[in-house]
Amino acid sequence: MGTKLNIKAQGAFTVSIADAAHMVEADYFGVESGNRVTDKFARSGLTASKAETVDAPVINEFPICLECQFIEYQDGEYGCGVIGKVVNVTAAS
Numbered sequence: 001m002g003t004k005l006n007i008k009a010q011g012a013f014t015v016s017i018a019d020a021a022h023m024v025e026a027d028y029f030g031v032e033s034g035n036r037v038t039d040k041f042a043r044s045g046l047t048a049s050k051a052e053t054v055d056a057p058v059i060n061e062f063p064i065c066l067e068c069q070f071i072e073y074q075d076g077e078y079g080c081g082v083i084g085k086v087v088n089v090t091a092a093s
Contacts, residue, residue: 003034007070007082012054017064022046025061053088063092 007013018026025044034040041048048057054067068084 004073004080004082007056008073010055011070012051012056013068013070013082013084014051014054014056014058015066015068016059016062017066018059018062022061051088052090058090065090 025046028044029040032040032043037043046062047060049060050056051058051065051067054069056067058065058067066086067088067090069087071083071085074081074083
């Protein structure tokens with residue numbers, strides 16, 4: 001199932017922000033498609049856990065995570081995007 005379908009099904013998503021030490025792994029997530037590689041997350045070398053307030057994963061190695069409630073999906077002439085409401089923020093100390 002693709003990312004858009006997962007977000008719609010779960011009603012939530014997270015946005016994890018990488019630090020300088022994990023830029024290669026973050027880049028991998030952006031350039032590789034989960035539709036082509038079934039074990040994309042495992043190949044990244046990172047680990048995940050469940051978010052505190054939404055039903056979505058948090059990347060443990062990334063220091064900041066925005067937990068979001070899904071609002072809507074937009075697909076227009078200039079691209080597509082997911083709209084969400086941030087309901088929790090976690091940050092490593």
